[in-house]
Amino acid sequence: MQEIRLYNTLHRTLETFEPLDPEQVVMYVCGPTVYDDPHLGHARAAVVFDVLFRLLRRVYGDHAVRYIRNYTDVDDKIIARANERGVAIEAITRQYIAAYEEAVDALGCLRPTVSPRVTEVMERITDWIQQLIDAGAAYEAGGCVFFDVSAFPEYGKLSNRTADDLVTTQRIEPDPRKRSPLDFALWKEARPGEPEWPSPWGPGRPGWHIECTVMATVYGRETLDIHGGGLDLIFPHHENEIAQCEAVTHHTFARYWVHNGFVRINAEKMSKSLGNFFTVGDLLSRWPAQTLRYFLLSAHYRSPLDFHPGGLVESTKALFRLYGAAALIDRLQTAPDAERTTKQTHRLAELERIAKQSIETFDAALRDDLNTARALGAVFETVREVNRRAALLTDPLPTAQAELVERLQFLLARLRDDLALCTGSAADFFAEWNQLATAALGLDPDEINRQIAERTAARQQRDWARSDDIRDALASSGVLLEDSPDGTIWRVDPEYVAGRD
RNA sequence: GGCGGCGUAGCCAAGUGGUAAGGCAACGGACUGCAAAUCCGUCAUUCACCGGUUCGAAUCCGGUCGCCGCCUCCA
Numbered sequence: 001m002q003e004i005r006l007y008n009t010l011h012r013t014l015e016t017f018e019p020l021d022p023e024q025v026v027m028y029v030c031g032p033t034v035y036d037d038p039h040l041g042h043a044r045a046a047v048v049f050d051v052l053f054r055l056l057r058r059v060y061g062d063h064a065v066r067y068i069r070n071y072t073d074v075d076d077k078i079i080a081r082a083n084e085r086g087v088a089i090e091a092i093t094r095q096y097i098a099a100y101e102e103a104v105d106a107l108g109c110l111r112p113t114v115s116p117r118v119t120e121v122m123e124r125i126t127d128w129i130q131q132l133i134d135a136g137a138a139y140e141a142g143g144c145v146f147f148d149v150s151a152f153p154e155y156g157k158l159s160n161r162t163a164d165d166l167v168t169t170q171r172i173e174p175d176p177r178k179r180s181p182l183d184f185a186l187w188k189e190a191r192p193g194e195p196e197w198p199s200p201w202g203p204g205r206p207g208w209h210i211e212c213t214v215m216a217t218v219y220g221r222e223t224l225d226i227h228g229g230g231l232d233l234i235f236p237h238h239e240n241e242i243a244q245c246e247a248v249t250h251h252t253f254a255r256y257w258v259h260n261g262f263v264r265i266n267a268e269k270m271s272k273s274l275g276n277f278f279t280v281g282d283l284l285s286r287w288p289a290q291t292l293r294y295f296l297l298s299a300h301y302r303s304p305l306d307f308h309p310g311g312l313v314e315s316t317k318a319l320f321r322l323y324g325a326a327a328l329i330d331r332l333q334t335a336p337d338a339e340r341t342t343k344q345t346h347r348l349a350e351l352e353r354i355a356k357q358s359i360e361t362f363d364a365a366l367r368d369d370l371n372t373a374r375a376l377g378a379v380f381e382t383v384r385e386v387n388r389r390a391a392l393l394t395d396p397l398p399t400a401q402a403e404l405v406e407r408l409q410f411l412l413a414r415l416r417d418d419l420a421l422c423t424g425s426a427a428d429f430f431a432e433w434n435q436l437a438t439a440a441l442g443l444d445p446d447e448i449n450r451q452i453a454e455r456t457a458a459r460q461q462r463d464w465a466r467s468d469d470i471r472d473a474l475a476s477s478g479v480l481l482e483d484s485p486d487g488t489i490w491r492v493d494p495e496y497v498a499g500r501d
Numbered sequence: 502g503g504c505g506g507c508g509u510a511g512c513c514a515a516g517u518g519g520u521a522a523g524g525c526a527a528c529g530g531a532c533u534g535c536a537a538a539u540c541c542g543u544c545a546u547u548c549a550c551c552g553g554u555u556c557g558a559a560u561c562c563g564g565u566c567g568c569c570g571c572c573u574c575c576a
Contacts, residue, residue: 012505029576030576031576032575032576033574033575038576039576040576041575041576042576043576044576045576046576048576049576075574076574077574077575156504159504159505159571159572160503160504160505161503161504161571161572162503162504164503165502165503165504165572166503166572208574228576229576230575230576231505231506231570231571231576232570232571232574232575232576233575233576234505234571235504235571235572236571236572236573237574237575259576260576261506261507261570261576262569262570262576263576264569264570267568267569268569268570269569269570269575270576271574271575271576272574272575273574273575298513298514298524299513299514299515300514300515302506303506303507303514304506304507304569304570306513308512308513310512310513310525311512311513311525313525314512314513314524314525314526315513315524315525317524317525318523318524318525320538321524321538324538324539361522365515371515371516373513373514373515373522373523373524374514374515374516374522374523376514376515376523376524377514377515377522377523377524378522378523379523380522380523380524381522381523384539384540387538387539387540388539388540388541390539390540459534462534464534464535467534467535468534468535468536471535471536471537472536475536475537480536480537480538481536481537482536482537482538483533483536483537483538484537484538488537489537489538491537491538
């Protein structure tokens, strides 16, 4: 079995992935704080780790991979949102967990093995904090409990910082109860109007970082194989998780730290605070989910990904091409009495060779730190070869070519199972696209079909002028026609949809 | 200031020592009544810039410039 290589933030190098136990691979990914609708940045993280999950499942077996992704359902922003709307925090978290799940489901992400919430593990959190206090790594102060960074000499190993660096760059006023400005809250004392849970130090709620340590160890293992999340979580969140966990267990918390890059807009990070975000829901109202997924996989997961409408246009067009070939491959069949000339057989053998190469390149690319862009490139190489031999593939192939059919369908299966692209039929994708696009442009499909019928009638009478007038008129509103022996089909030009963004 | 990342054709984007994948666009051709789709061909002697190492560098080293991120909540 070939190996998987992953870039490990902890060592800043590409490393061969070796799970602690191949029978039980454990991956924990930091999920969203549920106080607002998910945006494209959240979608990127979900899709990236979905691809990793799918790859791990293929390599180690579906049931050998445990993927944990949490929901942070206790947090300042959630409380603020609840107060703002005069509702319980549960109403907020319920709404946005549903929104998140709807978004990632639409994007074709598999559900994680388990999706725990902070509120489900309160007792485990207070237990863990108590263990930290017992270990001399945390202290109580005025109803709060803080982690004592000086008790963990390795602090900073993930983000490559030292305590000295950090002390000199304090940008906010530290809590006076802290012994050191680097110390961080494990437990916050209850304040009026905020939800609270009982604890040995009085009512309160957990700090941000402790929840992940606890959920990862409770639902996963004391030592995780993979811990993932966005680049912005490296410091302080993941750094603090390591400190809290290892100060108690004295074991490595996570062996491979995997971080995805940001989605950017105009070269700036897409974020709530900058207000430059596009929610997944908004985007899905104009673009097929497949388009968004393709776009998110078109660059390497650690690179910044600049979002602009042109990127969605390109992704949609690339999918047109992919789906076209997929439809052809799906229809492939063999028949005992089918025959081919020597020359045709030779050309089919060449196609088989190229398909084999694409399969290998695709697999190697994914195993090489999830190089989805290169994997897609490999698929397109076979797409071209399939198209150029399309005439040879429409009729049943001789049974001697069964292996070719198998290869092509295997490559398509890789695309579907590993990347979750081209999962549906081409016809459904084109129909979905036209529906979204006509709605976005305010076009009436019935009227388009009526015009096409009129043009077909004109063509039957060889009235080319009339025929071309109709076609040109449709084209100027963004509708492209395609004549075929089976009739005329139409498709909205993605450029026109982007133009309205 | 500390830590980290990025800079490859008109646009997007692979490629981390052996002579520039792939997608979109553009141009020429085939096919077509004309188109579209598809196919063929053209499209970076060059990888921000300057030095160095090497038989050989987009890839390694040093420096310069530009952009971005983290150091406060953030995927």
